[in-house]
Amino acid sequence: MTPAPIAVALDAPDLETAARWAGLVTPHVTTVKVGLELYLRYGPDVIASVRGASGVRVFLDLKLHDIPNTVAGAAGAVARLRPSILTVHAAGGPAMIRAAVEAAPHTQIAAVTVLTSLAEEDLERIGLAGPASDAVRRLAALSVAAGATALVCSPHELRAVRAEVGDDITLITPGVRPAGAATQDQARVATPERALADGADLLVIGRPITGSPDPGAAAAAIAASLRRTSHA
Numbered sequence: 001m002t003p004a005p006i007a008v009a010l011d012a013p014d015l016e017t018a019a020r021w022a023g024l025v026t027p028h029v030t031t032v033k034v035g036l037e038l039y040l041r042y043g044p045d046v047i048a049s050v051r052g053a054s055g056v057r058v059f060l061d062l063k064l065h066d067i068p069n070t071v072a073g074a075a076g077a078v079a080r081l082r083p084s085i086l087t088v089h090a091a092g093g094p095a096m097i098r099a100a101v102e103a104a105p106h107t108q109i110a111a112v113t114v115l116t117s118l119a120e121e122d123l124e125r126i127g128l129a130g131p132a133s134d135a136v137r138r139l140a141a142l143s144v145a146a147g148a149t150a151l152v153c154s155p156h157e158l159r160a161v162r163a164e165v166g167d168d169i170t171l172i173t174p175g176v177r178p179a180g181a182a183t184q185d186q187a188r189v190a191t192p193e194r195a196l197a198d199g200a201d202l203l204v205i206g207r208p209i210t211g212s213p214d215p216g217a218a219a220a221a222i223a224a225s226l227r228r229t230s231h232a
């Protein structure tokens with residue numbers, strides 16, 4: 001069975017749990033994602049631990065956001081780990097994004113537009129005018145112009161972003177919840193089937209899989225549902 005285009009967010013409190021989750025979901029998904037919690041606790045060793053023998057793609061989600069020189073150094077430092085994808089915040093601006101792209105030439109740089117935990121009413125408070133989709137589209141365009149080949153946005157903006165940046169850019173969407181699942185701290189959400197139909201290339205899913213008593217079965221169920229939808 002072809003693995004589904006899902007990155008399972010391994011937001012685990014310890015390395016053993018993360019590696020166990022990675023082993024359980026790997027037959028069903030293309031990618032596992034290491035975020036700040038694991039990386040700050042265990043450092044670079046975490047990448048080899050979750051990659052295991054399977055050679056699953058590892059998405060390193062550090063959301064770098066600093067001046068270009070600092071981001072170049074940080075991206076260069078993790079580039080040697082050969083993650084498939086590395087995140088930076090689009091709000092760091094074009095020079096910062098370009099610095100990451102140049103420092104990690106073998107890694108796909110994904111620019112995070114507007115966090116999926118922010119609701120429309122939060123945007124004004126952080127100084128982003130207009131609906132989320134306007135801010136996301138603006139940040140998407142500047143990120144691609146600066147050399148990013150992947151973007152992170154919520155499922156709500158997928159169609160607008162695709163129209164803005166075209167088919168060659170990888171669209172990654174967190175904020176994915178199977179029907180009936182709790183949204184938790186996510187604000188702009190949709191089901192996996194909806195997100196895929198709206199043009200996502202990679203769905204980031206964490207707690208709906210890792211919070212299940214059987215993460216392997218949860219990943220397999222979502223993967224099967226995506227296969228049914230894409231063949232319908």
Ligand SMILES: O=C(O)c1cc(=O)[nH]c(=O)n1[C@@H]1O[C@H](COP(=O)(O)O)[C@@H](O)[C@H]1O
Nearest residue numbers: 009035061114115116152174204205206207
């Ligand atoms: O860059 C990300 O992956 C990311 C961007 C974003 O806007 N929202 C977002 O939730 N994420 C990450 O996606 C994952 C979502 O996890 P769950 O909410 O448990 O499915 C977490 O690891 C977040 O750090």
